[in-house]
Amino acid sequence: MTRTSRTDRPVRGDRGATLIIAIGFVVMIGAIAAGLSSLVVSAMGDRFILAELRDRQYAADGAIELAVAHVRSLDAAHGGTCSAPPGHIVDVLNEQSIRVDWKHSCTSVRGGDGVVVQQRNATFVACPDTGAACTPSTAVISAQINFQQSTAGVVTHTYVQTWSVTG
Amino acid sequence: MGSRGGAATGTRKNLGETLVEVVITVVIIGITVTALISGLATAATSGAAHRESVSADAVMRNLAESAKAASDSCVLGGRYSITYLPPTGYTTSVSPGGGVCPAPSSTTLLQLQVTTPSGAHQTMQVRVRTP
Numbered sequence: 001m002t003r004t005s006r007t008d009r010p011v012r013g014d015r016g017a018t019l020i021i022a023i024g025f026v027v028m029i030g031a032i033a034a035g036l037s038s039l040v041v042s043a044m045g046d047r048f049i050l051a052e053l054r055d056r057q058y059a060a061d062g063a064i065e066l067a068v069a070h071v072r073s074l075d076a077a078h079g080g081t082c083s084a085p086p087g088h089i090v091d092v093l094n095e096q097s098i099r100v101d102w103k104h105s106c107t108s109v110r111g112g113d114g115v116v117v118q119q120r121n122a123t124f125v126a127c128p129d130t131g132a133a134c135t136p137s138t139a140v141i142s143a144q145i146n147f148q149q150s151t152a153g154v155v156t157h158t159y160v161q162t163w164s165v166t167g
Numbered sequence: 168m169g170s171r172g173g174a175a176t177g178t179r180k181n182l183g184e185t186l187v188e189v190v191i192t193v194v195i196i197g198i199t200v201t202a203l204i205s206g207l208a209t210a211a212t213s214g215a216a217h218r219e220s221v222s223a224d225a226v227m228r229n230l231a232e233s234a235k236a237a238s239d240s241c242v243l244g245g246r247y248s249i250t251y252l253p254p255t256g257y258t259t260s261v262s263p264g265g266g267v268c269p270a271p272s273s274t275t276l277l278q279l280q281v282t283t284p285s286g287a288h289q290t291m292q293v294r295v296r297t298p
Contacts, residue, residue, distance in 0.1 A: 018185070022192040029199045036206045040213045047220050054224060055291060058231055062294030065274050069296050073272035093276075093292050155271065158298050 055094035057165055060126035060140035063091035063098040067124050068145050071102055072155050090129050098140070099129040105144060120147040121161065140167035219283045223257065227281045230259050231293045234277050238295035241268035249277075256284035268297045 067089050074084040086103035105121040126141045127134035136142075146159040233251040241247050248265035262278045269275040274294040281289045 016188070018188045018192050022195045026195055026199050029203050033203060033206045036210045040210055043213060043217045047217055050221065050224055051289070054228065058291060058293050061235075062274070062276075062292065065294040065296045069269075069272050069274050093294065 056096050056098075056128070056140060056167070059091070059093040059096035059098050060100075060165075060167075062093045063089070063100045064124045064126050064141055064143055066091050067100040067102055067126075068122075068158060071122055071145075072147065072158065088133070097129040098126050099134060100124055100126045101134045120149055121145065122147065127167070136166075138167070141165050216285070216287075219285060219287070220289075222254070223281050223283045223287070223289050226253050226257050226259065227279060227289055227291055230261065230279050230281065231291065234261060234279065234293055235295055237265070238268070238275075239298060241295075241297040243268070243271060243297060253281070258282045269295065271297055 070089060071084065074087075084104070086101070088099055088101045090097060090099050092098070102122050102124045105123045107119045107121065108116055109119050110116050122145055124141075124143045124145065125134040125139050127138040128140070130138075141164065143163045144161040146161050147155045148157040148159065150156050230251050230253070234249045237247045237249045245268045246266060247268055249261050251259060251261075253259045259282075260280045262280075263275070266275075274296045277293050277295060279291045279293060283289075
């Protein structure tokens with residue numbers, strides 16, 4: 001009886017051990033594979049986010065350029081940029097709908113010759129179009145443009161005073 | 168005899184079990200390792216594609232800035248041309264690639280395209296105007 005027990009116990013104790021080790025190995029490799037898959041999916045997601053961000057920024061850039069040209073054309077109709085009312089446009093570029101709000105930011109400055117002249121400036125804020133006015137939290141680009149005018153009131157040149165990409 | 172017979176029966180019952188386990192284990196490990204190597208290869212390929220895509224994004228931004236810089240020197244009635252030298256392996260195109268400067272109250276819509284060494288394309292639109 002004693003000899004029989006000694007013979008049987010080790011054999012029964014080892015049964016299935018190799019399979020358990022294999023299953024453990026499979027679980028470990030599975031975890032590594034899951035981590036790899038997650039990495040690949042995350043990288044792809046980041047890539048799309050990066051491309052979308054770039055498209056949105058350049059859509060906002062283009063929309064502000066369009067708004068500047070529009071305000072420039074308003075100038076003649078209202079006798080000067082500072083006289084034209086605030087407004088907004090909506091532009092679609094790179095499959096992004098962008099709203100641009102503008103308002104005047106005119107100041108009086110004394111020139112080198114001592115003559116006080118009015119600087120004709122306007123600020124522009126571009127944001128994704130939601131039907132509401134742009135706010136600082138939704139702004140993608142904020143810019144201030146100076147409109148140089150001749151004595152006849154015609155804009156001869158525009159200067160970018162500030163151009164901030166915030167979104 | 169009874170004891171010896173029991174021991175012999177137990178050993179006979181276990182005959183071949185270890186071999187079957189080892190064979191199953193080898194098959195499972197083989198499949199798993201194959202899957203792992205395949206996953207690693209996919210990750211490496213994806214990493215290369217991701218790197219190329221990010222580089223293309225940088226090329227696209229540089230191309231867009233070149234286009235805007237070219238229009239910055241525009242004067243009323245003048246002409247402008249866009250010049251940009253992409254990195255080796257990348258090709259770029261801009262349509263229209265230049266011409267008469269936009270009228271003061273309008274903009275010109277440019278279509279930019281970047282082609283990567285593997286042949287993938289990225290496109291984007293920008294607007295330029297005469298300052």
